[in-house]
Amino acid sequence: xxxxxxVVQTYSPREFHRQAHDALGxxxxxxxxxxxxxxxxxxxSESFDDWDLETLRELGANIxxxxxxxxxxxxxxxEANCEANGIKVHWAEDGExxxxxxxxxxxxxxxxxxxxxxxxxxxxxxLNAHLEEAGIEALESDLGEYLVQLNQQTPxxxxxxxxxxxxxxxxxxxxxxxxxxxxxxxxxxxAAARAQLRERFMAADVGVSGVNFAVAxxxxxxxxxNEGNGRMTTTVPxxxxxxxxxxxxxxxLRDVPPLYSLLTRxxxxxxxxxxxxxxxxxxxxxxxxxxREVHLVLVDSGRSRIYQDDELLDTLRCIRCGACMxxxxxxxxxxxxxxxxxxxxxxxxILSPHLMGLDDTKDLPTASSLCGxxxxxxxxxxxxxxxxxxxxxxxxxxxxxxxxxxxxxRTRKEAAAWKGFQWLATHPFAWRAGTSVxxxxxxxxPGKLGAWxxxxxxxxxxxxxxxxLVKRHQANRSEQAGKSHEEERR
Amino acid sequence: xxxxxxxxxxxRERLDGxxxxxxxxxxxxxxxxxxxxxRLARFARWIGSVHGEVVHADAARWTExxxxxxxxxxxxxxxxxxxxxxxxxxxxxxVDSGVALVDVARDIEQWQREQFESVDxxxxxxxxxxxxxxxxxxxxxxxxxxxxSLVPPLHIAVLDxxxxxxxxxxxxxxxxxxxxxxxxxxxxxxxxxxxDIEQTLAYGVHGPRELVVIVRHAGESPxxxx
Amino acid sequence: MTAVKLYPPRPDKIYLFGTCxxxxxxxxxxxxxxxxxxxxxxxxxxxxxxxxxxxxxxxxGYQQEARAVAAAQLDLxxxxxxxxxxxxxxxxxxxxxxxxxxxxxxxxxxxxxxxGRIFELTEFLVHVCHLQLEDRGEPEKVAMHTSCxxxxxxxxxxxxxxxxxxxxxxxxxxxxxxxECCGFGGTFAVRHPEVSAAMVEDxxxxxEATGAxxxxxxxxxxxxxxxxxxxxxxxxxxxxxxxxxxxxRTS
Numbered sequence: 001x002x003x004x005x006x007v008v009q010t011y012s013p014r015e016f017h018r019q020a021h022d023a024l025g026x027x028x029x030x031x032x033x034x035x036x037x038x039x040x041x042x043x044x045s046e047s048f049d050d051w052d053l054e055t056l057r058e059l060g061a062n063i064x065x066x067x068x069x070x071x072x073x074x075x076x077x078x079e080a081n082c083e084a085n086g087i088k089v090h091w092a093e094d095g096e097x098x099x100x101x102x103x104x105x106x107x108x109x110x111x112x113x114x115x116x117x118x119x120x121x122x123x124x125x126x127l128n129a130h131l132e133e134a135g136i137e138a139l140e141s142d143l144g145e146y147l148v149q150l151n152q153q154t155p156x157x158x159x160x161x162x163x164x165x166x167x168x169x170x171x172x173x174x175x176x177x178x179x180x181x182x183x184x185x186x187x188x189x190x191a192a193a194r195a196q197l198r199e200r201f202m203a204a205d206v207g208v209s210g211v212n213f214a215v216a217x218x219x220x221x222x223x224x225x226n227e228g229n230g231r232m233t234t235t236v237p238x239x240x241x242x243x244x245x246x247x248x249x250x251x252x253l254r255d256v257p258p259l260y261s262l263l264t265r266x267x268x269x270x271x272x273x274x275x276x277x278x279x280x281x282x283x284x285x286x287x288x289x290x291x292r293e294v295h296l297v298l299v300d301s302g303r304s305r306i307y308q309d310d311e312l313l314d315t316l317r318c319i320r321c322g323a324c325m326x327x328x329x330x331x332x333x334x335x336x337x338x339x340x341x342x343x344x345x346x347x348x349x350i351l352s353p354h355l356m357g358l359d360d361t362k363d364l365p366t367a368s369s370l371c372g373x374x375x376x377x378x379x380x381x382x383x384x385x386x387x388x389x390x391x392x393x394x395x396x397x398x399x400x401x402x403x404x405x406x407x408x409x410r411t412r413k414e415a416a417a418w419k420g421f422q423w424l425a426t427h428p429f430a431w432r433a434g435t436s437v438x439x440x441x442x443x444x445x446p447g448k449l450g451a452w453x454x455x456x457x458x459x460x461x462x463x464x465x466x467x468x469l470v471k472r473h474q475a476n477r478s479e480q481a482g483k484s485h486e487e488e489r490r
Numbered sequence: 491x492x493x494x495x496x497x498x499x500x501x502r503e504r505l506d507g508x509x510x511x512x513x514x515x516x517x518x519x520x521x522x523x524x525x526x527x528x529r530l531a532r533f534a535r536w537i538g539s540v541h542g543e544v545v546h547a548d549a550a551r552w553t554e555x556x557x558x559x560x561x562x563x564x565x566x567x568x569x570x571x572x573x574x575x576x577x578x579x580x581x582x583x584x585v586d587s588g589v590a591l592v593d594v595a596r597d598i599e600q601w602q603r604e605q606f607e608s609v610d611x612x613x614x615x616x617x618x619x620x621x622x623x624x625x626x627x628x629x630x631x632x633x634x635x636x637x638x639s640l641v642p643p644l645h646i647a648v649l650d651x652x653x654x655x656x657x658x659x660x661x662x663x664x665x666x667x668x669x670x671x672x673x674x675x676x677x678x679x680x681x682x683x684x685x686d687i688e689q690t691l692a693y694g695v696h697g698p699r700e701l702v703v704i705v706r707h708a709g710e711s712p713x714x715x716x
Numbered sequence: 717m718t719a720v721k722l723y724p725p726r727p728d729k730i731y732l733f734g735t736c737x738x739x740x741x742x743x744x745x746x747x748x749x750x751x752x753x754x755x756x757x758x759x760x761x762x763x764x765x766x767x768x769x770x771x772x773x774x775x776x777g778y779q780q781e782a783r784a785v786a787a788a789q790l791d792l793x794x795x796x797x798x799x800x801x802x803x804x805x806x807x808x809x810x811x812x813x814x815x816x817x818x819x820x821x822x823x824x825x826x827x828x829x830x831x832g833r834i835f836e837l838t839e840f841l842v843h844v845c846h847l848q849l850e851d852r853g854e855p856e857k858v859a860m861h862t863s864c865x866x867x868x869x870x871x872x873x874x875x876x877x878x879x880x881x882x883x884x885x886x887x888x889x890x891x892x893x894x895x896e897c898c899g900f901g902g903t904f905a906v907r908h909p910e911v912s913a914a915m916v917e918d919x920x921x922x923x924e925a926t927g928a929x930x931x932x933x934x935x936x937x938x939x940x941x942x943x944x945x946x947x948x949x950x951x952x953x954x955x956x957x958x959x960x961x962x963x964x965r966t967s
Binding site: 017020021024038329330333334366367368369370371372373375376386389391392393394395396398399409415418419421422424425426428431432435438439450451452453454455456457458459460461462464465466467468469470471473474 | 740741742744750762768770773774776778779781784788867869897900906908910914916917945
């Protein structure tokens with residue numbers, strides 16, 4: 001079922017333009033995303049109906065800021081409290097090291113089979129491929145992740161991994177890979193997946209999950225989910241490994257309820273998810289279920305670098321709700337795979353350059369019209385448009401130079417063009433002369449202006465500029481004023 | 491240097507200098523001021539909206555309601571604890587009911603397949619509930635282990651009407667969660683569900699397909715006993 | 717998103733920042749803005765040395781160039797009169813980003829002071845002029861596209877529609893997904909032409925589906941984009957700057 005030689009369909013941020021072209025030309029993909037995003041936007045908006053949303057977002061941002069302000073202390077406190085509770089804490093500089101740590105935990109238990117709850121960090125570090133190489137099967141148990149894995153793809157959305165697939169496509173995948181009947185009956189397909197995965201839960205040696213919030217005060221790992229696969233993953237196998245980015249820590253337990261509220265409403269428009277699972281220790285003496293061992297792997301992977309910079313820091317506030325992608329007019333049209341990164345959409349465009357370098361991701365910060373919809377809905381008020389502009393600055397070498405690959409997009413030609421613009425716009429006489437000439441020569445304006453005119457007519461300069469019209473207008477007025485003044489004197 | 495120390499060092503020696511931590515005002519997630527009646531109504535409405543079934547019962551006669559639920563749902567094997575009064579009263583009441591009572595206070599390794607394949611329902615107590623979101627709160631214990639509310643296709647939870655509080659924040663604060671968390675603390679709001687197939691809701695994808703909440707009312711029951 | 721703004725009483729004079737797109741491509745929109753303001757008895761000062769707010773360079777990442785261009789505009793408004801901008805996009809740049817652009821420089825205070833006097837045209841007409849209009853036009857259905865900058869950066873989703881509502885013969889129709897971006901985004905349309913095209917295609921379809929044969933907007937970038945798409949397809953839907961529309965129907 002997991003396939004002997006899984007060839008995962010891959011996308012690369014370097015191929016953004018080609019992938020966007022393909023997605024835009026695929027009516028099925030377009031329709032799937034449009035329908036899904038329209039639904040999610042409506043549900044989010046309804047779910048905040050009774051709330052003082054601005055105050056709640058303020059609080060959310062404030063809690064995340066406070067956690068980041070105290071980050072090193074909180075991580076130490078989290079570690080100490082987890083260890084005191086019996087949770088073993090590991091630290092990883094990067095994804096590769098985190099993969100190695102998890103593989104070694106698996107090997108120490110002679111594990112052959114790992115069952116996984118949803119974890120974007122594990123996607124980010126390509127954990128499944130790493131474990132497969134070591135001969136350990138890693139099976140996704142979130143239904144969407146499971147479907148995507150069966151289809152040898154990567155998730156196209158951080159909350160709804162299989163959102164690019166419709167019912168018929170999913171029926172076909174399940175039929176092909178697991179032998180179910182072809183059907184449009186969602187209950188049938190869901191029940192089939194339940195039966196298939198229950199066997200795997202019972203057989204799994206290790207469960208690997210992500211973490212939504214790690215509470216420093218109590219050493220508690222919080223997981224948000226609807227399906228119950230997260231609870232299964234963290235309860236049924238004898239060993240549980242939770243893996244998360246270092247930024248997911250919060251200070252107090254009381255910080256959790258507002259963030260949870262914001263997360264579920266922003267993500268799927270639910271006022272609450274089915275399960276909120278808070279894990280503070282492995283199975284204690286006398287308890288009858290739950291893993292005997294719980295591990296927490298804290299992954300840096302570029303996050304401490306983002307942390308250095310006051311402006312970029314805001315990126316780390318993210319609670320991974322996906323609302324920015326649900327509301328993004330670009331994401332809605334090109335879908336998640338087009339971005340070629342683990343995190344697609346606006347949050348991906350401000351996060352991926354730090355994880356992968358601007359060399360690979362230089363087309364992402366520009367893949368936005370800066371319409372501001374992402375920033376408007378962000379539950380922790382990340383100024384995403386400003387961060388996109390900041391990364392554009394870094395790309396063309398006019399930032400602080402502290403993002404890997406800074407300056408990669410700077411070309412002599414483009415830089416010279418902007419210098420030219422600067423000269424003209426700071427020399428008013430030349431500006432007026434230039435715009436006036438452009439108006440006089442309007443008949444000569446090219447009818448084709450590259451890509452613009454593939455879809456639209458070319459704008460034509462008006463015959464006379466506003467500067468000139470205002471001058472004429474003012475002359476007329478003073479003439480009139482003079483006349484009436486004379487009339488008065490007569 | 492270990493990864494741990496290297497990471498912490500980078501965070502401590504931050505390029506743009508130390509950050510100042512803001513204070514937080516939690517007013518927006520507390521002080522709802524709902525009456526007991528409103529709380530219960532909200533709880534029932536919200537959990538109902540996510541497919542949870544609420545059944546009201548007189549506290550003195552709640553096991554009759556339980557028996558009725560078990561009969562309605564065709565439950566033949568019910569998993570439950572022994573010590574908690576909910577489990578103890580249920581055991582007493584069901585002794586001649588024909589429903590087989592499955593003992594949950596044993597290590598899961600001894601009966602995993604049995605639990606996964608031949609238990610129709612799990613019965614648990616609850617510590618309380620949250621009106622704002624329609625959530626039950628459970629702290630599983632040796633007597634009522636974690637999987638009882640997850641593995642069987644039906645979860646029956648017993649809730650006392652006067653333990654419903656306004657918000658999650660209120661529960662965390664008033665019950666001092668921060669001063670002693672159990673191995674596992676849970677909020678449960680409805681049965682297991684997914685929308686991963688084209689946003690179509692389907693229940694019971696991994697956990698229970700059905701959740702029945704028996705709300706026990708002390709004294710005169712305002713609700714209807716089914 | 718923007719904090720509640722306190723509006724000043726109606727002034728005797730204002731500055732008009734005409735924007736480069738209006739200057740070069742749609743000067744009549746600028747003139748109509750002047751006519752509307754003058755009809756309200758307000759003297760309009762038009763600093764002759766104005767060029768461009770610098771936003772194209774700013775959003776492209778060319779920070780130094782943007783700052784130089786912005787700096788050249790800062791000195792043009794010496795008196796404490798409000799500065800009215802017939803564009804949410806340029807207005808947003810000047811109100812929101814000028815202070816960021818000059819933060820930590822010796823012009824920080826000046827940038828903040830200028831930013832505090834920036835008003836988008838429809839905002840100014842509604843909240844400062846409390847404009848009343850007498851509609852003299854034929855009955856007409858019209859759609860409005862509020863630019864993303866006006867809507868989100870400046871928090872002005874309501875001012876354009878509020879002005880149209882004062883026109884007795886005009887029926888404002890709302891297109892599907894009215895709040896969604898038209899796909900212009902300045903250099904975005906050039907860097908990601910296919911994505912931008914898909915966005916403007918959806919926008920034109922939504923406007924056309926309302927049955928309106930005219931759309932108005934307070935941003936010339938959106939007008940150029942949406943109108944250009946309609947024209948390319950030889951559709952009978954025309955765009956007009958809201959200043960021109962208001963002036964034409966009430967003069």
